Amino acid sequence: MTPRQDRMLTCQEMVELVTDYLEGRMDDDARARFEEHVAECDACTLYIEQMRMTIVALGHIPAESISPEAEEELVAAFRNWRQETA
């Protein structure tokens, strides 16, 4: 999206730009316009904060693991592989 340069970004544009912003993929001019809007708009500030909270929450999803049985099957398969390739 390329918003016109002569006016302030709208909130609807902001929610589409938030990932570029969080990923650090904005040039100086775009970032200045983004931050100009943030300075004026509490709702967008909150939206960005909620995006950050979403990312943090995803990072806290606990690891999955394969069962010990599946792992032993795998090690048995590894031994076969080793024999075949030896």
Next chain:
Amino acid sequence: MPEEEGARRAEGAGAPADPDAALLERLRRGDEDAFRALVEEHGPFLMRLVMMHVPSRAIAEEVVQDTWLAALNGLDRFEGRSMLRTWLASIALNKARTRGTREGRILPFALLRRRYEEGGGPALDPDRFQGKRGERPGWWASPPVAWEDPQSRLEANETRDVLLRAIRDLPPRQREVITLRDISGWDAEEVRNALDLSETNQRVLLHRARSKVRAALEEHLNPQPEEAIR
């Protein structure tokens, strides 16, 4: 074979030094402890990734096992120009996508294809913003509301289920990108390599995915009054 194609391209992309290099060397010599160490190190992220594509844990375990066997058999072709985990991810995803289709999880081909292409769709329902005749067009009509007690609620099991369900409802490419970026914590470059995406594409997919997951959290944490009544 797309699996090899993806892996080859991933290897060509100039990745950082592989932390698994020493274990890999031992693995090539047939060292069982090295194999176990690699399975323990990478099993969890592979399971998470595969479980996003297949309907059950049992099937996911089979796919993860198949992935390791394919990796062992393809070890000679793995030249270490990408990280091992990047290569494992591309193998696992190919198997998971095939398996997911076979198990009937995934949609008919035309629809699937359209959803794979992605791109479309706004981050939020346009009704959340003021229309042309509003006081300030394009500004919030229905702004986000602060989440109550986010710290403890975001860590609750119930919320984790909401997050996982939201991700499983995403189109496959978005699902893969957000799983690797935000659950497994990979950087953009490595995800691009594993999924064979352009830089822009990776970012667009991540944006769609995060926006929808945030919206699912919003609905869970702060249901809109009219939805609460319905």
